[in-house]
Amino acid sequence: MLTAVTGATGFLGMHLVRELLARRHRLLLLARPHPLPARARVERFLRASGAGEEELRVARTCLEAVEIDLEDGFLGLGREDFQRLADRIDVLWHCAGNVSFTASLEVARRTNVGGTRHVLRLLSAGERAPLLHHMSTVAVAGARDGGVVAEEVLDASSGFHTPYEQSKFEAEALVHRWVSEDGGRAVVFRPSGLVTRRSAHPDCPRHPLQALAQHVGAMLRRHPELAAGTKPVPLPLRAGADTNILPVEHAVYAMVEAGARRAPGGPRIYHVVNHANVPMTEVIAAVGDHFAVRVDTAWRPPTGQWDVRQALPAYACWLTCSRTYEDGNLARLGLAYPGQPVVDRDYVATALR
Numbered sequence: 001m002l003t004a005v006t007g008a009t010g011f012l013g014m015h016l017v018r019e020l021l022a023r024r025h026r027l028l029l030l031a032r033p034h035p036l037p038a039r040a041r042v043e044r045f046l047r048a049s050g051a052g053e054e055e056l057r058v059a060r061t062c063l064e065a066v067e068i069d070l071e072d073g074f075l076g077l078g079r080e081d082f083q084r085l086a087d088r089i090d091v092l093w094h095c096a097g098n099v100s101f102t103a104s105l106e107v108a109r110r111t112n113v114g115g116t117r118h119v120l121r122l123l124s125a126g127e128r129a130p131l132l133h134h135m136s137t138v139a140v141a142g143a144r145d146g147g148v149v150a151e152e153v154l155d156a157s158s159g160f161h162t163p164y165e166q167s168k169f170e171a172e173a174l175v176h177r178w179v180s181e182d183g184g185r186a187v188v189f190r191p192s193g194l195v196t197r198r199s200a201h202p203d204c205p206r207h208p209l210q211a212l213a214q215h216v217g218a219m220l221r222r223h224p225e226l227a228a229g230t231k232p233v234p235l236p237l238r239a240g241a242d243t244n245i246l247p248v249e250h251a252v253y254a255m256v257e258a259g260a261r262r263a264p265g266g267p268r269i270y271h272v273v274n275h276a277n278v279p280m281t282e283v284i285a286a287v288g289d290h291f292a293v294r295v296d297t298a299w300r301p302p303t304g305q306w307d308v309r310q311a312l313p314a315y316a317c318w319l320t321c322s323r324t325y326e327d328g329n330l331a332r333l334g335l336a337y338p339g340q341p342v343v344d345r346d347y348v349a350t351a352l353r
């Protein structure tokens, strides 16, 4: 059985590949051209993550790679090679995506929507009726500020905070249409914010909290008066605001296990989330400590010159949001995480390093 993976060189993709290799899956990495071939990048990641010789040997045996261009209708392969590739695949994990919260809608759509469309075309062409594992996100719930997000097809009535959310929503909608109208077979995973406590390393792609730290660092360089710590950074926080963060190691375990246990005809949408949200007060405290700045979280209309909605527009919604996610579908597969992951101020502080 051959399992293809797009986005295998990204943060989630690398961890997913490690989990699949541990179960001896034969993997075909569909990666865009890069000076360092995808297999070498995965091997470097495995080394940096503490893999032993046996794990590296399995990786060398079980991995092959094909260079693709996700934005091309035939994935940059030409008609014949495209068909040959399609006919080899049994399962495809579609993890490639543009995850920038600051990309324009046009740019985000090119990879997230266009790329998904081309992946679906590949799967439709395959003679083995391949199964898609589509990597969506809880962000497809868009600008819903509260309530419980259901494990079902969502509508766009709440709007979106960012082009990232909208493009991921549109990509997921393509998958649902492919299933209902073209008879495609798909499982949709919607993880929450995925992070790791492992120290940053040049061979390990960065995760969303590290991306946040990079944006905050750049913002503080633009506003030395805040970085000096002489006055607190005003971050008006709505009472009860919280977010959902899950260690990536738990997420990939749950998704691979769900892929193996799920019966055909079972639920199609799985929220992959932490059992408990983390209060934004704890996230902000950890970020404040990281940059040695004081933060004022008193809730009030923005005053003065500095407004978080202008300085960090893609993140301002985190200050008002408090929603939870239905997560019964993983539980109904009998899936319990190995130990309930606790994400708190200490965890966030370590993940930011």
Ligand SMILES: NC(=O)c1ccc[n+]([C@@H]2O[C@H](COP(=O)([O-])OP(=O)(O)OC[C@H]3O[C@@H](n4cnc5c(N)ncnc54)[C@H](OP(=O)(O)O)[C@@H]3O)[C@@H](O)[C@H]2O)c1
Binding pocket: 006, 007, 008, 009, 010, 011, 012, 013, 031, 032, 034, 068, 069, 070, 071, 094, 095, 096, 097, 098, 099, 111, 115, 135, 136, 137, 138, 168, 190, 191, 192, 193, 194, 195, 205, 206, 207, 208
């Ligand atoms: N990380 C999270 O917290 C999280 C949470 C929920 C859902 N997700 C979803 O999981 C997926 C992966 O996220 P991530 O955090 O792992 O992102 P990432 O680290 O930025 O990885 C993105 C991956 O997609 C590839 N890619 C990007 N644009 C491409 C293109 N035009 N053609 C081919 N490949 C392309 C990248 O290739 P290069 O290595 O060549 O750049 C990389 O392998 C995304 O779909 C995201 O929406 C992530």
